[in-house]
Amino acid sequence: MLIGEVARRSGVSSRMLRHYDTLGLVRPTGRTVGGYREYAARDIRRIFHVESLRSLGLSLRQIGRAMEDPAFAPATLVGDLIRRTEDRLRRERELLDRLRAVDASAPEGWPDVLGIIELLRGLDSASAARRQQAVLAPADDVPLPTDLLAGAVLAEADPNVAGALRWALARAGGDGVASLAPGMTSADVVVRRRAVRAIAGFAGAEATALLTAALGDPDPAVRRHAALASATRGETAAVPTLVTMVVEGTNDVEAAELLGALSRDAGHADRIMSALTAELAAPTADSAVRIRLTQAFAEMPPALAKDVLRRLADDEDRAVALIAAALAGVLEDRLSAEA
Template identity: 45%
Template structure:
């Protein structure tokens, strides 16, 4: 078969076939009656093998080595080709990520493009000090938000991460879309860095974004979201604040937020009811946390609940209730509701010299 016919049937150009012949990969071995070289069946079979191996990413020199050595071990060469292909994929993915970062910055001119490319390059420096210096000294603009967030999420060094959070706080709300998306990232570090960055921004929109994450699977993000929702004055946060107190997760902060939330008498009554319900079958540590929270809530209902704890089976809970009642000052919400109940005698847990003198029974 002459070269033109081989080209038509194989889809290769005559130029490529001549190149194969010149470097010795596939050389036609037959002769026509006119003494023209032609491809034999064996030549065509070798050509098919060459194209199959090229489709695997092998170079022509590697293909010639494979085809000319019947004892050649294919697994070693294939492993090399796989490694090279994976490196190529990684480089391509890195290029795509960089292009997306540039595009997400919404450049308006090539000057903007070069600015973003330079920022990306500096934030990918192998030196943590260089990355930190870049975050602290480069004039951050709104167009840098996505690049800085991406750098924050992958930053392995705490100092450089802190500098990136500071840079994002200077940008402000322009960074919110990328940070909110990171709140639901699959890895814990990204979620928590995004949360810290949103708290540093601290704008009304940032606080609303944190509060909206109260359905997060991450317990830290969820707790911060509940606290933020309470600080924003949402009464719906009340039972979830009580849950934090019950669980002992951010319980001190939850009690503080609960007190700031229950300004009116009705909400205070709801809070006391919810806290008293926690006491059923609660362990001693939980009972003491509940007592501490009740001591901060205004209203006679809280006084009644604390008084009931004076005879608690857990001595620590009883003493906590007694101390809180003795220090409790009358609150405006309690006026007109009659005198607060007497704290009564000390709980009958028996004398314990290590406890020292019993707290005063006086109720302010």
């Protein structure tokens, strides 16, 4: 079969077939009387083998080695191709992210584009100080894209830089909550923790709804952040988590104060008092737990808490009794002053 026919049937150009011949990749078996290349069936098969390997991203030199060296290990080359392809895709994703960040900033001219690129370079720095500076001191008049800041918040491990990013995101003016929302359902618990802390800095129904939903997160730290933030918004769904925080001694003072604030609503006070009393009577409640619960009662409305504290003043645990007696006296003085 002559070269023109081979090119037509294989889809490989005559020029490329001549190049293969020159490199020794595919040499036609014979020549016609006139000196034209003549390909046999096995030559055609070799052409298709070459094209198949090219489709995997192999260079012609690698293909020549693969087809001629009996000791060549395909798995090694394929593994190397996978790593190089993954690296190329990573670089292309980074480029795509940069382009999207620039586009999201709605640049009006090249100075805006260059400003965003400088911000991106700063956020990509290995230096935490450099990343923080990029957020706190961006180029003049360069808008900070909300999506870019949200992505940086969810990825940032340094607490100081993360704080600066949350501050910048809350003031960026875009829909920061929507940009952070995907982080709340991430499979990575660290990302969910970062997301809930950032969302806690936003007001509005959307943020409150996400925080309330996070009260059911499997991670205790996410639940605690959500409880503290949602309770400040008056969400009583946070009560069980806040009570658990008092029992476990994690941010127990802040949790008790928020329980006290929620109990100012008479419709919720009995529920909160019952939850604290139940934990006080739990067989697993040791002295330290009962002391924290006793102190939490002091944050409740005095008219409800004083009787509980008076009973605890006779508790067999001396430390609990002393604290309860002192707190009961304070509450009674407060009630007398209000009368």
